[in-house]
Every structure is written in structure tokens, then in C-alpha cells.
Amino acid sequence: MGRSQLEKQKTHERIVTLAAKRLREEGLEGIGVADLMKEAGLTVGGFYKHFASRDELVAEAVESAIGSWRRQQEDKGIDPRSISLDEYVDTYLSERHRDHCGEGCAYAALTADMARSSDTVRAVATEGLRRNFDAMTARMPKPETAEARRKAIIASCLMTGALGLARVSNDEALSDEILETVRSFVKELPQAE
Amino acid sequence: MGRSQLEKQKTHERIVTLAAKRLREEGLEGIGVADLMKEAGLTVGGFYKHFASRDELVAEAVESAIGSWRRQQEDKGIDPRSISLDEYVDTYLSERHRDHCGEGCAYAALTADMARSSDTVRAVATEGLRRNFDAMTARMPKPETAEARRKAIIASCLMTGALGLARVSNDEALSDEILETVRSFVKELPQAE
DNA sequence: ATTATCTATAGATCTATAGATAATGC
DNA sequence: ATTATCTATAGATCTATAGATAATGC
Numbered sequence: 001m002g003r004s005q006l007e008k009q010k011t012h013e014r015i016v017t018l019a020a021k022r023l024r025e026e027g028l029e030g031i032g033v034a035d036l037m038k039e040a041g042l043t044v045g046g047f048y049k050h051f052a053s054r055d056e057l058v059a060e061a062v063e064s065a066i067g068s069w070r071r072q073q074e075d076k077g078i079d080p081r082s083i084s085l086d087e088y089v090d091t092y093l094s095e096r097h098r099d100h101c102g103e104g105c106a107y108a109a110l111t112a113d114m115a116r117s118s119d120t121v122r123a124v125a126t127e128g129l130r131r132n133f134d135a136m137t138a139r140m141p142k143p144e145t146a147e148a149r150r151k152a153i154i155a156s157c158l159m160t161g162a163l164g165l166a167r168v169s170n171d172e173a174l175s176d177e178i179l180e181t182v183r184s185f186v187k188e189l190p191q192a193e
Numbered sequence: 194m195g196r197s198q199l200e201k202q203k204t205h206e207r208i209v210t211l212a213a214k215r216l217r218e219e220g221l222e223g224i225g226v227a228d229l230m231k232e233a234g235l236t237v238g239g240f241y242k243h244f245a246s247r248d249e250l251v252a253e254a255v256e257s258a259i260g261s262w263r264r265q266q267e268d269k270g271i272d273p274r275s276i277s278l279d280e281y282v283d284t285y286l287s288e289r290h291r292d293h294c295g296e297g298c299a300y301a302a303l304t305a306d307m308a309r310s311s312d313t314v315r316a317v318a319t320e321g322l323r324r325n326f327d328a329m330t331a332r333m334p335k336p337e338t339a340e341a342r343r344k345a346i347i348a349s350c351l352m353t354g355a356l357g358l359a360r361v362s363n364d365e366a367l368s369d370e371i372l373e374t375v376r377s378f379v380k381e382l383p384q385a386e
Numbered sequence: 387a388t389t390a391t392c393t394a395t396a397g398a399t400c401t402a403t404a405g406a407t408a409a410t411g412c
Numbered sequence: 413a414t415t416a417t418c419t420a421t422a423g424a425t426c427t428a429t430a431g432a433t434a435a436t437g438c
Contacts, residue, residue: 003408003409003410003415003416003417004409004410004411004416005410005411005415005416007410007416008415008416008417011416011417025309026309027220027222027305027306027309029220029222029223030222032399032400032401033400033401033402034399034400034401035400042417042418043417043418043419044401044402044418044419045403045404045416045417045418045419045420046416046417046418047401047402048401048402048403049415049416049417050416053401053402054400054401054402101308107357107358107361108305109305110305111304111305111357111358111360111361112220112301112302112303112304112305112306112357112360113220113305114361115294115357115360115361116218116219116220119363122361122362122363123363125361125362125363126361126362126363126364126367129358129361129362129367130364130367150374150378153370153371153374153375154351154374154375154378156354156358157350157351157354157355157358157371157375158347158350158351158354159354160354160357160358161349161350161351161352161353161354161355161357162350162354164300164304164305164308164353164354164357165300165304165322165349165350165353167304167305167308168300168304168307168308168315168318168319168322169315169318169319169322170312170315170316170318170319171319174319174322174323177346178346178350181343181346181347182346182347182350185343185347192385192386193385196389196390196391196435196436197390197435197436197437198389198390198436198437200390200436201389201390201391204390204391225425225426225427226426226427226428227425227426227427228426235391235392236391236392236393237392237393237426237427237428238391238392238393238394238429238430239390239391239392240427240428241427241428241429242389242390242391243390246427246428247426247427247428
């Protein structure tokens, strides 16, 4: 016990990354500090040398969760902007994403929790939401137009909503129907009207 | 202390109705048994003569929350089926609904919590989801067609998703933009294609 | 006599802190 | 000497239960 500053920084990141996953799985009030540290291979005591409070961890974890998909793509050497609407929709509204909440979209997993959260968390979430709308607008034809932004907002609400309801249904046929219906609709959205 | 059976039944309903509101506000793990009973003008002790466990209350409260809108309409003497898509969209995607989570749609308020819940809760939620899809299908032109059902699913996902994201944003302009954009889109949905 | 609710509390769980331990880094 | 993590625990909170109290209803 007693580690270098570099190791502390890595430990900090490990806790945040794990929290970003576990909180998406269990909700922002889900996992406790002790259990989380145990899963990270640590003990409770060290926690408060990293975070002033559990809330502070939650804020960092939400920020990390919001940026996780973008970071994953960049780590694979992929520019997220190069991913087309069709590709994005297929992975977002996939059975895999539905069944792996912890690695997925923070907005689908934590909508209500975020809305109830502290100002800090909501500010982070709102900023991320804006960036998501912008990224979606860029995937529409004529991205400078108001029509592109309109469709980007529609697509975003549809996708988070569909993933959420697909996760609610314990009838897999109904769940799949939701995913498939919305997948094909969003793909046709750029050509609509 | 010591009440009639009729009063007990009314007390039971009062607890469930209050829980349906407070759980939509704070999430399914939000309010505790003691606080809830206090708000109902009662004390902790009586709780377990009404429910075997907190989970049992949650299940009843979720069922109550899912049916609350329908019941409200019926109490006003309105047949929910007589409400048009346009009317429904305007109240669903209103600032009022956004700002009053406790009286509103259970799916928008509790999506992620429901998905994580016990089999009992998920079964109730899935059944309600099916009924919602059916009710929305009936509001579309040619309700017997597959196209009507497709649009009903789209509209449902869009509306729950939009309300959820509108609640996340702490920037009211962005929040209003989401609501307005989706409102007008859903109203045009029946005529689309 | 039965029972709906009350007061009081046991037991579990969870956040946060205090003090010890064993590395780092000047 | 400093500090990152550990062990141990205080204090708050929450679910559930036990036993008392005061009505109901045969």
C-alpha cells in the first residue's frame, strides 16, 4: 500500500470507468461505495482520497459514460463523424446494445436519473445532449439546414425512447418489434417529406 | 386507532396512489417506507399489514401509475379512445407534463427502473406497453393495418424519448425545442409517406 | 374477539472518517 | 516526509418485526 502518483491517477480512472458501467446498469443510486471499490480490487477507505463524496464520483462517472462511445471509436482509430446514420442506427438499436446497458448509451440508461440529479450532473448531461444533437445533425443531408437539425432531434428522441421501451418489455418478440420498427424508420428519415 | 375494513381499503388505496406519485418523482428506489407512510398521515408500523414487502408496494404502485392517465380521463367522464392523436400529443409533450413527473406517464418517468425491476413489475409494464401501443394504433388512420401499428410504435417511442430528454436538459430553450419539434412531427405522422 | 394502526426497536446497509501501514520521491 | 491504500468503526438511514392500543363488528 502506498503507490505512485501515476498509479493513483490510473486507480482514479479505473474507479470512474467501473462506476460509469455499474451506474448505467443499476442506476445512479444503485451500487454503493464499498461494493464498487471491492469490484475495483480496492477497499472503502481509499475512496475519499479520490472523491469528496459519492455525488462527486457520480458526476465524473456520468461525464465518462456520456463520452464513452466517442472515446471507444477514437481508440479504435475511427472518427465518430465518419460513421453514417445507417451504421449508427444499426448498432444503437441492436439486441446487443439493449442487453448490455453498462457499456451503452448513458441517455437511454439514465434519463430519469439524470433529470433528478444535481445541477452539476444536469449541466454535464445537457452539454452532452447538445453535442449528440449536433453530431446527429451532421449525419443528415444538408446539415446546415433547420430541417437537418429537426430530423436529428427526432432521430435522437426516437432512438433513446425505443431502446428504453425495448428494455422494459420482458416479451422478446415485442422488444424486437420495437427495435426493428424504429431502425427502419430512422434509416428512412433523411429521405422523408 | 383501529379502523373498519372499508377504511383499511381506502387507506391501502391512498398509500398506493401516493406511492405511484412519489416513485415517479424519485424513482422506484427513491422514497422510503417510513417517509411515505408519514406523507400519507400514517406511521411505519401499519405498512406491513398492507404489503408483504416494499417490493410488493412498488409493484402495485407501478400498476397504478401505468393506469393513472386512463383512470383520470374516465373519472372526468371522458372515453380515452375519443381523444385524438393531436390532443394526446399536445398534453403529453407539454411543459406541464415535463414539469410534473409525479402525475405523468410512468414509462417516461420510470423506463430504466422498470427494465431493472422484478419479473412481476416487468410483466405489468410489458402488458401496459402493449395496451399503449394498441391505443395509439387506434388513433392512426386505418387502425387495422400494419402501417398503423408501425406508426403507433414510432409515436410512442418518440413521445417517451422526447419527454425524457426534455427533462434532462437544464436549458429550458433546448428542452422546449425538443418538445416543440417532436410535437409537430408526431402530428404529421399519420399523413407521412 | 378481532384487527387497523401506533410506538419502539432490531438488524442490515450505506456514507464518511480516523488512524495504521507501506510504498514513493525529494 | 509524504501519501495511497488499508482496517475498523461511528453515525445515519432504511426495511421489517414485536408488542401495545383503541377501534370495529359478531
